[in-house]
Amino acid sequence: MAEAQPSRRRGGHAYGRRFHQMSNTAEEGELCLYVGHAIGRFSEKSMRYDSHQACTRCVASAREGRLSFDVNRLLKRWRPKALEFWSNVDIGAPDQCWNWHGKINTRTKQPQFPWRRAGIASSTQHHPQRVAMWLTWGDLGFTGVKTTCGNKYCCNPFHLIPQKVGVFVDHDSYHDSFELACELHTLKQQIHDYQMDKAIEKEVEVKRVAEVQARHDMLLDVDSGYNDRFEAVLTDMLEGRHISQTEAEDRDMYRQIPTDHAHEESDEDELTDF
Ligand SMILES: [Zn+2]
Ligand SMILES: [Zn+2]
Structure with missing residues (x-):
């Protein structure tokens, strides 16, 4: 890779940048949703790639193909939000589509979930697929997310692939993973x-x-x-x-x-x- 280049910020809405490649320079940004991702122990900031505001630690774990359903990995203040989100998803088998049954915008017919994320996006409504990505793959900011099933209401993280991050996806190992099955079971109970x-x-x-x-x-x-x-x-x-x-x-x-x-x-x- 050539010398590190900061992203050349363009105007317009932040989500418009989701198609660009992730930059390889990071800056201090909004505190990540996950425990232990602050710069220091008592810091209220996390390092984020300047192009997509994706937390560098979350990007690292997504690149290794790690995803998790464990709500307790999130900072305490976000756990009720996560449970509120998952309450709106029909969680089924890992290879099925998990449909969104929460709010659907009456005008645009797009599914949406309200979440104010200062420093990440000015919009207070987010596509549930992006929220599902934040809560499983990591706090990847406004990284694009695509489904492998093509269903716009599907929130199954196994069907959601963060884009332009270089994630490693091994579906077979996910389906066989005992750990993920346990996490999913706990999540359903929570x-x-x-x-x-x-x-x-x-x-x-x-x-x-x-x-x-x-x-x-x-x-x-x-x-x-x-x-x-x-x-x-x-x-x-x-x-x-x-x-x-x-x-x-x-x-x-x-x-x-x-x-x-x-x-x-x-x-x-x-x-x-x-
Ligand atoms: Zn993080
Ligand atoms: Zn699906």
């Missing part, structure tokens, strides 16, 4: 637990809202007796949730929790991927 937790959270919330609504109705009802009102106020005060004891941020004040619309699907949010 997804199940995650979905259970979410369902319970939802149920608790529904119950809380119903309680707030019932109290509200009773207090505003002209026919409700003095005793009922007195008891309601007293129990609320003892539980510390009376209107005079709550702060504006307390969720008890709301029948509905204010939602953060940043992560919602919007049709204007272009998916420049693919």
Whole structure:
């Protein structure tokens, strides 16, 4: 190889560069999703190839053909995100297509997954195949990804090959790998637990809202007796949730929790991927 050349940055959207060859110079970039990929132990930066913002350590392991389903290899803060992502994928046998059943952009008909990745992409929506690549092959930035099956809804990492990285792919060894089978099994259990937790959270919330609504109705009802009102106020005060004891941020004040619309699907949010 000739002398190392930094990438000649071109204008336009970052994903447009996915067709170019990966540069062989790296710079300090956004912290990688994986544990131990920071520059130093307490650093909040990772080394990334300047052309595709791919983490150099992740590129090295992808080049050796290593891929993993182990959520615990990710930094703690990203593990729920990973489980949220995999909750939207029909995980099947290693040689089958794993279809995406999450959000599909109503306008472009492209599948998408919301994830804000500062320093990597300005778009808040990503193609699930790229996200699947990040969570298995490594944090390869906006490296292109192609399927071997041609199915645009397939998120099976065995069918996804990161492009222009020079990955080594040995499908037979993947299918025979006991380690990968174990990781996949664990992942499925973690997804199940995650979905259970979410369902319970939802149920608790529904119950809380119903309680707030019932109290509200009773207090505003002209026919409700003095005793009922007195008891309601007293129990609320003892539980510390009376209107005079709550702060504006307390969720008890709301029948509905204010939602953060940043992560919602919007049709204007272009998916420049693919
Ligand atoms: Zn990395
Ligand atoms: Zn497939």
